[in-house]
Amino acid sequence: MSPNCRVLVLISGNGSNLQAIIDGCDDHLDAEVIGVISNKPDAYGLIRAHHNEIDTSCVIVRKDESRPEYDARLKLAIDRYQPDLIVLAGFMRILSDEFVQGFEGKMINIHPSLLPKYTGLNTHQRAIDAKDKEHGASVHFVTPELDAGPVILQAKVPVYAEDTLDTLAERVHQQEHAIYPMVVKWFGQNRLKMADGCAYLDDIRLAEAGYAAD
DSSP: TTEEEEEEESSSSSSHHHHHHHHHHHTOEEEEEEEEEEEEETOOOHHHHHHOOOOOOOOOOOTTHHHHHHHHHHHHHHHHHHEEEEEEOOOOOOOOOOHHHHTSSEEEESSSSSSTSSOOOOOHHHHHHHHOOOEEEEEEESSSSSSSSOEEEEEEEEOOOOOOHHHHHHHHHHHHHOOOOOOOOHHHHHHHHEEETTEETTTTETTTTTTOOO
């Protein structure tokens, strides 16, 4: 795949992680964002893509449409780009098992918690309510079970007694913007893969919490 891994990013909102990846690709990530797909036509991330002359598409949910029907249309939109890597960056839809299995090992997501803790929504408030001492974000391969794919890389942040949802979320976002481009770079360099339900970096199986520097 190196040096031009074709990256397709799926978004629903602001697109701050999309921007971090675009900026990282400009810094020679061995990858190129070749398209952005949103399920929301007013997502600000689409404007970010336009500012960077990146092609965009919207796949909007139709009335009374089932999840498999939507996912079939989404797959058609994805196939048009022929991506090497699909990056979920705040894409707020649960994808069907068949859809996910069709892109196994080629789709990654970033989740705002230290997985396997706090799958699903409202992770920052849940960490505060639990009086956790640390919180963070996890980049993982996407598998059919929600937020349960093998973790590639995590970043931890402290949780302070005076933290609000907004202050903790901002601290986590800063780390997300650092680690997501790094994982895209690894994939673009052909160093990262998923096999037998596990993540491997440089052919070394990663631990449950993903890569950890010495």
